Amino acid sequence: MAANPSLGTKPAVLDIEAVRRDFPILATSVHGRPLTYLDSAASSQRALAVIRAVENYETHSHANVHRGVHALSQAATAAFEGARERVRRFINAASVKEIIFVRGTTEGINLVAQSYARPRFCPGDEILITGLEHHANIVPWQMVCEQTGATLRVARLNRRGEVPFEEFQRQLGPRTRLVAFAHVSNALGTVLPVKRMIEAAHAHGAVALIDGAQAVPHSQVDVRALGADFYTFSGHKMYAPTGIGVLYGREELLAAMPPWQGGGDMILTVSFEKTTYNELPAKFEAGTPNISGAVGLAAAMDYLEGLGMEAIAAHEQRLLELATAELARMPELEIVGTAAHKAAVLSFTMKGVHAHDLGTILDAEGVAVRTGHHCAMPVMTFFGLPATARASFGCYNTEEDVGRLTSALKRAHEVFG
Amino acid sequence: MDLKELYRDVILDHNRHPRNFGPLEGASHHAEGNNPLCGDRLLLTLRLKGDRIEDIRFEGRGCAISTASASLMTEAVKGKDRASVRQLFERMHALLTQPDGAPDPALGKLAALSGVREFPARVKCASLCWHTLNAALVSSPAAVSTE
Numbered sequence: 001m002a003a004n005p006s007l008g009t010k011p012a013v014l015d016i017e018a019v020r021r022d023f024p025i026l027a028t029s030v031h032g033r034p035l036t037y038l039d040s041a042a043s044s045q046r047a048l049a050v051i052r053a054v055e056n057y058e059t060h061s062h063a064n065v066h067r068g069v070h071a072l073s074q075a076a077t078a079a080f081e082g083a084r085e086r087v088r089r090f091i092n093a094a095s096v097k098e099i100i101f102v103r104g105t106t107e108g109i110n111l112v113a114q115s116y117a118r119p120r121f122c123p124g125d126e127i128l129i130t131g132l133e134h135h136a137n138i139v140p141w142q143m144v145c146e147q148t149g150a151t152l153r154v155a156r157l158n159r160r161g162e163v164p165f166e167e168f169q170r171q172l173g174p175r176t177r178l179v180a181f182a183h184v185s186n187a188l189g190t191v192l193p194v195k196r197m198i199e200a201a202h203a204h205g206a207v208a209l210i211d212g213a214q215a216v217p218h219s220q221v222d223v224r225a226l227g228a229d230f231y232t233f234s235g236h237k238m239y240a241p242t243g244i245g246v247l248y249g250r251e252e253l254l255a256a257m258p259p260w261q262g263g264g265d266m267i268l269t270v271s272f273e274k275t276t277y278n279e280l281p282a283k284f285e286a287g288t289p290n291i292s293g294a295v296g297l298a299a300a301m302d303y304l305e306g307l308g309m310e311a312i313a314a315h316e317q318r319l320l321e322l323a324t325a326e327l328a329r330m331p332e333l334e335i336v337g338t339a340a341h342k343a344a345v346l347s348f349t350m351k352g353v354h355a356h357d358l359g360t361i362l363d364a365e366g367v368a369v370r371t372g373h374h375c376a377m378p379v380m381t382f383f384g385l386p387a388t389a390r391a392s393f394g395c396y397n398t399e400e401d402v403g404r405l406t407s408a409l410k411r412a413h414e415v416f417g
Numbered sequence: 418m419d420l421k422e423l424y425r426d427v428i429l430d431h432n433r434h435p436r437n438f439g440p441l442e443g444a445s446h447h448a449e450g451n452n453p454l455c456g457d458r459l460l461l462t463l464r465l466k467g468d469r470i471e472d473i474r475f476e477g478r479g480c481a482i483s484t485a486s487a488s489l490m491t492e493a494v495k496g497k498d499r500a501s502v503r504q505l506f507e508r509m510h511a512l513l514t515q516p517d518g519a520p521d522p523a524l525g526k527l528a529a530l531s532g533v534r535e536f537p538a539r540v541k542c543a544s545l546c547w548h549t550l551n552a553a554l555v556s557s558p559a560a561v562s563t564e
Contacts, residue, residue, distance in 0.1 A: 352433075354480035356457075357424075360536060364420050372454060386457060386478045415424055416481070 014307060014315045016398055022047050022303070023396050033366030036404040040237070041186050041214060041345050041392030042370045046296075047239045053299035054241065054292045064288055066265055080291050083298035084281070090301040091231065092222040093248050097280035100247040100254070101289050105213040106136040108232030108247035109180070111284065112209050113140035115260040116230075116253065117178055123149030126175045128206070130168065130192070131157040131382060132185040135375045137211045141180060150177070157382055161188040161337035169200050176206040183215035187376040187390070188337030189320075189345030191215075198227045207253065213237050217394070218316055218343050220309040223248050235293060239394075240300035244293030247284075254280050261286040304395075312395045316344035319393045323402045330406070332413055336388050344393035347374070350409065353416045355387035361415055362389070365408035422532035423539070424481065431485035436492055441474040445558045450549030452541055457483055461549045465558075468498045480542050482533060487546035489527050499554060506547050513540050 020026050025045045028035045037045060057079055063072035065080045084096045093099055102108045117127065127141045131154055145152050153176075155168040163181070172179070179201040184191050198208040209230035215221055217238035223231045228248070235244040249257075259266055259277055263286030268276040277283050304312065323346050327333050336347040350358055359371030370390045373380045380386065391405055444462035451458055457479035464472045473495055475487045494502050508521045512531055520528035533543045 354478075354484075356480035356539070356542060357482070360423065360539060361420060415420060416429065 012308075012311055012314065014311050014395065016315070016396070019307065019396050020398070022049065024048055024051075026396060030366040030368070031364055034404075036365075036367040036401045036408075038391040038393065038397065038401060038405060039368045039370050040217070040394035040397075041390065043236045043242070044217060044239050044394050045396070046241070047300060047303045049303045050240055050296045050299045054296045057292050057295040062291070065291055066282070076291055079295050080289065083294035086298035086301050087246050090221075090305070091216075091246075091248055092224055094224065095251055098248055098251050098254065100249065100281045100284045101294055102232070102245045102247050103243055103290070104234035104236070104245035105211055105232050106234075108230075108245055109136055109209065109211065110140045111247055111260045112230050112232075112249070113144045115257045115284075116207070117141075117144045117150070118147050119258060121148040121150040121177055124175055125150040125177045126153050126173060127151070128153045128155060128168075128171050128176050128179040128201075130155045130163045130181045132161065132163065132188055132190060132376065132379055133180075133182055134186050134211065134213070135377070137180055137182060138378070151175075154378075155181075157379075160339050161185065161190050161379075161383075162339045163190075163192060165193060165196060165200075168197055172200060172204045172206070174204070176201070176204050178207050178209065180209040180211070182211040182213075183221070184212075184218070184343045184345070185337070185376075185379075186214045186345065187374040187379045187388070188339065188347055189342040189392075190337060190339040191341040191343055193341075194228075195226050198229075202227065214343060214345070217304070217312075219313045229253055235297040235300065238297075238300055239303065240297040241290075241293045244290045244297050246297075251280065254284070259283050259286070263287045265289075307395060315395065316393050316397075319397055319399070319402060320344040320346065322399060323391065323393070323405065326402055326406045327409075330409060330413075333409065336383055336385065344397075345390060346392070347388040347390045349385060349388050350412060350416075353412060355389045357416070358389045358409075358412050361412040362405070362408045365404070365411060367405055367408045369405075419532075419535075423536055425529050425532065427489075427526060427529040428481060428485040431488040432481035435475075435484050435488040437474045437488065437495070439474055439476060441472060446553045446556050448549050448553035448556055450545045450552070452479070452483070452545050454541065457542070457545065459483065459487060459545055459549055461487075461546065461553050463550075463553055465554075468500075470494050470497055470502065475546065479545070480539075482530070482539050482542040483545050486530055486543040489529070490546050490550065493525065493527055494550065502550070502554070506551065509547055510544070513543055 023045045061075040061079050063076045065077045084099045087099045088096050153171050155163050155171045183194050201208045207229040210228050212231050212233040216233040229250050231248040236242040266278050266283050266286040268278050332351045334349050355371040372387050441462040445464050447462040449460050459477040461475050473491045508524050520531050530543050533539050
C-alpha cells in the first residue's frame, strides 16, 4: 500500500512504517544485518511509485520526444512536458519556460557558468561563493574566472559552520556580478538564510544562483518567494533516478543567454550558413533528453507532496535532534557543523579513528554512511580535518536507525579502543 | 565479513605507533601521494645510496590501513635495492588484488594486509604508499640540503 494520503489531506506526522514499505531496497540485508541507510545526502533511495512510473513509461509510452507525429512520440512528449509542468508547480516557477532539464545540479551550475557568466564577465568582475560550497559550486566558477579574468571571492565560515550574514555582506561590492551558494550544505547540514542573502545580492546588482540539491528533498522550496534568479537541483537526491535534474532560471535571464550546447531539439532552422535557435526551454536542451528520468522525477514530486513537505521536514528534524543528542553523549565523538539552523545531516569524527575505518566498521554492522571529504575539500581544510563520517537522513529513516548508528559507533570504538 | 581479518593486531599497532614517521634529513628523493576518495595525503622521503634505499620516512594523515601499510612498507624496503623493491611491489600487488591463496612467505610482516582484499573499497588505502614509493624512486634527485 502506498503511503500517499488522499488528496488535500496532509498529515502532520508521517506513517513511517508505510513510508518504509514504499522503498523496496530498505528490506535489503547487508553483511547479514538489516540495512540502515544513512547516506541520502549522497543519493537517496527510490520510491516504488518512482520505479513504477519509469517502468510504466518504458513499457507503454517510449519514443523520442518533439520529433514525429506517431502515437508513441506524442505520448512520450506528453509525459516529458507533463513532467516539466509538475516541476514548475513543485518549486512554484512562473512558467514552464523557466524549467530546464539537466543531468543534475552539477550540469545546472555549469550551464549558468558557461552561458550566463562567461559571455558577459570581464576582468575585475567578481563572483561570490561561500566557504561551505560543494566542489560543483566552486570549480565551474574558477573555470569562468580563468576564461574571463573575473575574480572569485569567498564568504568565510565561522567555527559552527555558518556563513555569518555580515561576512557575506562584507564580500559584496560594486563589482559583484553573481553570487552562488548552497541552500543547504551537504557536508555540514547548515541551512543558509537564502532569501536574505539573495536580497543583499540584488541590492548590489548581482544575480543569485542557489545550489538546492540538499534542500529540495527536505522542505518546501518556492523559487519566487526566495527571489532566486537561478535555482538548481538533482533528481537522485529526492528519491528520483540519477541523470535527471532541473535548472530553474528567471525567463528574462534565460531568454538573454546564448545556448550552451548545440544539437538537435535546440534549433528552429539549420543551414550551413545560419542556424536559428529554438525558444525556451528547448534552447537549452540539445539532444534527446532523459525522458524516463523526467517521468521518474515528476513521480517523486507527487510522492513527496503526498507525504507532505512539512511532515517530512518535521520528521527529519526530530531524527536530527535525537541523533545529535545521542552522539553528543559519546565523548570520543566530535560533531562537525553545529549551525543553529541545520538540515538532517550529521558530520562527525571519532578520536583516534579515521573516517574511512569508521565507515568500514559501520558498514560491517549494516550502517551505510558517507566518509571522506564529501566533495567539499575547503570545508575539511577549514576544520583542519582530512575527512569526516556523515550520517544523513531521509523521509524513511527511523529512531531505530539512530539506535543502530550509535551501537555501530560503540563497536568501532571497541575495535580501535 | 570479518573485521578482525582487516584490523589485525599488527595493523592496529602500526596505526597507533607508526614506524619511520616524520621528516627525513638529507633526503635525496621524495613524492607525494593523494587518495582523492578520502582526502588522504602521504609524503614519502628517502635517501638512496647508489641503488639502495639507505633510509626512508613518511608523513601525512590517513586511515589505519594506509598508515599501517606505509609504516610496514618503510620497514620492509629500508636497505633494499631497486630490484628487490620492485619484486616486493609485485608481491604486494598480488596480495591485495588476487582473490585468495596463501600470502607469499617473502612478504613477511606485510602479509598482515591480506585481509584488505575482502574490502575492495579499501585496496587503494593499502596500495597508496607503494605507488608513492614508485613515484619517489623515479623522481629527480633533490638537492641535498646542507642546512
